[in-house]
Amino acid sequence: MIHGAGDTGWYWHLVTPLLRAHGHDVVTPTLPGGPVGLTEYADTVVEAVGSRTGEFVVVAQSFGGFTAPLVVDRLGASALVFVAGMVPKAGESPDGWWTGTGYPGPSGDDDLFFHDVPAELAAEAEKRPGAHSTTSFDEPCAPLPDVPTRYVLGLRDRFFQPSFTRRMVAERLGIEPEEIDAGHCVALARPKELAELLLG
Template identity: 55%
Template sequence: MSTYVLIHGGGDVGWSWHLVAAELRGRGHEVVAPDLPADDPSATFTDYVDAVVEAVGDRKDLVVVGHSFGGFTAPLVADRLAADLLVLVASMIPAPGESPDDWGRNTGCDEAVQAQAARDGGRTGNADPYVSFYHDVPRALAEEALSKERAHPSPAAMKEPWPLDAWPDVPTRFVLCSEDRCFPPDFLRGLAAERLGIVPEEIAAGHCVALSRPTELADLLLAGR
């Protein structure tokens, strides 16, 4: 039995993982999916990591999973807790010393979003979250997700340099969503190769895959466990 530590993305809450958590628990695993600190403009990566570590307690056999902005926090958690595995899902991949504010420009994501939007008629990066984030999530579920939106991450964290000197010495996988309208799939394929040296595993889903394809995502998370 493993403990899956599920770290949500920006503006989100641990609830975003509830369908995946049910799948994992139903197959005999423990799950920790905390709400990270929000509505605090001074919160830092240390605050986010501390919240996760406190929620994990003394559990062992850890698989740390980070979604979207959770890609900045999950490696820090995996490093501190000496996790067995780190899985990034439709996630940002930080470099040492890189702040979230600089990530889009440094990686070329901003240009990739603009180029993809020009090809798909403005769906990628669209201001309407039902178009850009929740296009394949059942409407009632998407509405519930939006009702839980919070101010996370903080302005302080957005400007904070990512504190590790190198990627943690933890086996790492990347799950790419092939219908993602937040981070274009071709962009993430290239970034995963450049920064992690890995080929992503792919799932036919939009950015909020934990709500749109929870069973399929759980299958991927459990692969090889």
């Protein structure tokens, strides 16, 4: 499970035990800061998986969508799930994604990320910022893998507004997203519902 920009593996901490209760192993690495790019992010995820074997599913939140194709390829994963994720085209860089998708910008509300997360949990999340890469994200993305792919959309997402996300998902994945009544931080706002969707 790959977190988004400026976050850590802690982002998934409410979903992880729900998946493990159903017999799934879950790996939630924290991506590094410093002079690193998508390749180093993928290295971190693969190293965290280690010697585990079996059937892998890659779940990617937000910016994690750019690391996910590399990880799916390297692990031979059988499925990919974007959670409020950036869906790249082959050869597109993260820096180019905003223009390439016609991203309209956020909805204009002050709180883009934690408006529907319980206050104490939001405060804890704000104490746990992740390290940022100091490298410009102009590295081209790998092609999307040819594996079953799903997309989870937050109906109250102020950062990636639902109307924009539905269009992007239709154009880039050719599927309809599965919807949860949540903002951008789905795993914090609606962990039970997200776990149920993943298990399904």
